[in-house]
Amino acid sequence: xxxxxxxxxxxxxxxxxxxxxxxxxxQCPFMGATCDGGGNRYQTKIKLTSQEPLTQYFNRDVTxxxxxxxxxxxxxxxxxxxxxxLFAAKFDGQGIPPANHSIHPHELNLLIQSGLLTDINIxxxxxxxxxxxxxDAEINYHFDYVIAPLILTSLRQLxxxxxxxxxxxxxxxxxVKLAKKSGYFQDERQHLADMSINLPDLSNFFILExxxxxxxxxxxxxxxxxxxxxxxxxxxSEHTSPGINKRQVWGxxxxxxxxxxxxxxxxxxxxxxxxQDTLLKNIELTTRLRTVDIQNNPRRNISLAIMDYSASVDxxxxxxxxxxxxxxxxxxxxxxxxxxxxxxPKIVPPKVELLKAIVRRKLDAIFRL
Numbered sequence: 001x002x003x004x005x006x007x008x009x010x011x012x013x014x015x016x017x018x019x020x021x022x023x024x025x026x027q028c029p030f031m032g033a034t035c036d037g038g039g040n041r042y043q044t045k046i047k048l049t050s051q052e053p054l055t056q057y058f059n060r061d062v063t064x065x066x067x068x069x070x071x072x073x074x075x076x077x078x079x080x081x082x083x084x085x086l087f088a089a090k091f092d093g094q095g096i097p098p099a100n101h102s103i104h105p106h107e108l109n110l111l112i113q114s115g116l117l118t119d120i121n122i123x124x125x126x127x128x129x130x131x132x133x134x135x136d137a138e139i140n141y142h143f144d145y146v147i148a149p150l151i152l153t154s155l156r157q158l159x160x161x162x163x164x165x166x167x168x169x170x171x172x173x174x175x176v177k178l179a180k181k182s183g184y185f186q187d188e189r190q191h192l193a194d195m196s197i198n199l200p201d202l203s204n205f206f207i208l209e210x211x212x213x214x215x216x217x218x219x220x221x222x223x224x225x226x227x228x229x230x231x232x233x234x235x236x237s238e239h240t241s242p243g244i245n246k247r248q249v250w251g252x253x254x255x256x257x258x259x260x261x262x263x264x265x266x267x268x269x270x271x272x273x274x275x276q277d278t279l280l281k282n283i284e285l286t287t288r289l290r291t292v293d294i295q296n297n298p299r300r301n302i303s304l305a306i307m308d309y310s311a312s313v314d315x316x317x318x319x320x321x322x323x324x325x326x327x328x329x330x331x332x333x334x335x336x337x338x339x340x341x342x343x344x345p346k347i348v349p350p351k352v353e354l355l356k357a358i359v360r361r362k363l364d365a366i367f368r369l
Contacts, residue, residue, distance in 0.1 A: 001240045004233050005078050006070035006085070008035060011316065012233050023234070024059050026068060030088040032102030037066035038082035038212070039127065044226045057234055067230035072215065072241050078309050078317065079244045080276050083210035085319060086307050087274050089124040089145060089365035096198065099366045109321035110305050112369050114272050116147065116206065123150040123200055124365035130357040137346040141260060145208040146358055148200035150366065155179065156193045159352070163202050167352045175352075178359045200358055202351060207264050207271040211253050213279060216245035250283045258343035261302055262333040266348040270303060277308040277322055294327030301326040 004012045009029035010019045028035040037044065045066050048055040058065060070085040071078050080086055087107055091097035099121065100108075116122055128143040151158075155175050159167045176192045179185060184197045215226065223232060224240045232239035257273065264271040283289055291304075304325040309317040331340045 002072050002074040002243050003239060004069050004071075004229060004241045005073040005317075007230075007233060008068040009070060009085075013237070023068070024057065024062075026058065026062055026065050028068065028084055028088070030084045030102065030104060031090045031092075033090060033092040035066060035068040036084075037068065038084050041066050041082075041226070044230075046227055046231070053235055054231055067226050069226065069230060069241070072213075072244060074244050077278050079213040079278055080307075080319075081213050081215055081244075083144070083212050086212065086276065087145070087208065087210050089367075090126050091364050097363060097365050099368045101365060103367065104319075106307060106319045106321050108369065110274065110307070111147075111367060113321060113324050114206065114303075114305055115270070116367070116369055117149055117204065118369040120368070121150040122367040122369065123148055123198065123363055124367065125200075125358050125361045126364040128357050128361055130354065132347075132349040132353045134347055134349075139263075139345055139347060139349055141256075141263070143207050143260070143357075144210050145364075146200070146205060146354075147208060147367075148202055148205035148358075150198045151201045152196050153199055154194045154196055155199070158199055158355075161203070164350075164352045164355070166350045171352050171356075175356060175359055178356060182359060182362050184359065198363060200355070202355060203268065205264075205267075205269040207260060207269060209256070209260060209271060209273050211250075211273060211275040211279065213276075214245045214248050214252075215242035216248070246279075246282050247286070250279070250287075257302065258329060258331060259345050261329060262344050263348065265300065265333050267351050267354060272303045272305050272324075274305045274307065277306050280304070280306060291325055291327060294325075296326050297328035298326075300329045300331070300333050302329045 006012065008023045008027065022029060026035050045064055046052060046054060047064050048058060048062060054065065070082045071080045087110065091101055125146045126144070128146045130139065130141045130143065132139045155172060158164065159172055172193055179197065180192060185192055185195055224242060226242055229239045229241040261271045284291065306322040306325065307319060308322045310320040311317065331343060333344065335341045335344060
């Protein structure tokens with residue numbers, strides 16, 4: 001039966017005092033902040049009422065908790081089920097995040113090997129929602145992370161660069177409003193459009209998409225749902241967790257893989273898909289994909305960053321960066337008048353629309369590699 005492998009960042013059977021302190025304050029060691037369940041587990045939130053057994057476990061100031069399950073072991077395989085376990089870049093403090101806040105070795109290696117520039121400040125914006133409509137054609141995507149070099153400049157000056165030659169005075173006014181709402185301006189007495197602030201250099205940017213396994217086979221009456229497994233693992237130790245829904249994972253990934261890659265390509269950027277080797281192995285077992293046979297094609301590559309659990313010196317499991325893989329997408333990003341065109345976005349919006357989507361978000365992390 002499947003069981004939880006890691007809970008709030010540590011093996012479920014590690015009940016040491018330091019680890020228990022982290023758990024009782026519901027901290028995510030990968031974000032350096034309160035665990036949010038990976039951003040997609042809010043429906044499993046547990047209210048710590050007087051009738052809830054977990055209320056006595058967590059610190060008194062904790063009134064609710066999202067199950068902090070990082071990974072699940074099913075048979076010999078360990079499946080990551082929380083995207084924060086593979087890559088996390090979120091700062092919940094005020095102001096500009098400190099460089100390399102809560103960065104881990106596997107994340108550092110991933111960023112370096114993926115081709116990000118070194119010795120400069122790299123800005124990261126999480127959960128960037130991008131919407132754009134022209135007539136009946138609509139672009140509506142959610143990017144896990146957008147990463148780009150930071151430059152200290154004004155919005156007016158930035159829009160003079162070659163990336164934004166199609167921008168209009170209305171675009172500038174909208175960007176100022178968005179940046180003001182997101183807290184980019186420290187001194188609003190100045191003319192905001194001409195104030196130097198930290199902005200992304202979109203001539204060299206990356207979109208990072210994190211794909212993890214999803215869970216299935218949970219039944220509340222059998223205590224195999226996520227809430228029950230989480231509760232029992234903390235109180236009773238013995239538990240059974242939900243299983244892994246393998247097909248749903250890559251099926252969801254395929255619907256976005258080509259469109260987001262093509263869109264970044266058209267903006268002279270790059271999309272990198274971060275996933276665990278266990279997931280990639282399952283995709284290859286159940287489809288005709290054979291990554292070892294795929295040829296490199298810089299003009300239309302799909303780019304993967306593969307992570308895995310490796311054994312540490314004390315024989316515990318640690319997350320590590322394994323390798324990058326660039327291979328021909330097999331479709332023409334300009335369209336080929338064939339049914340594969342259904343995988344591509346209808347339109348490529350002006351790059352200023354991506355800038356607006358980024359500025360709508362606060363700066364979540366700064367990396368210096």
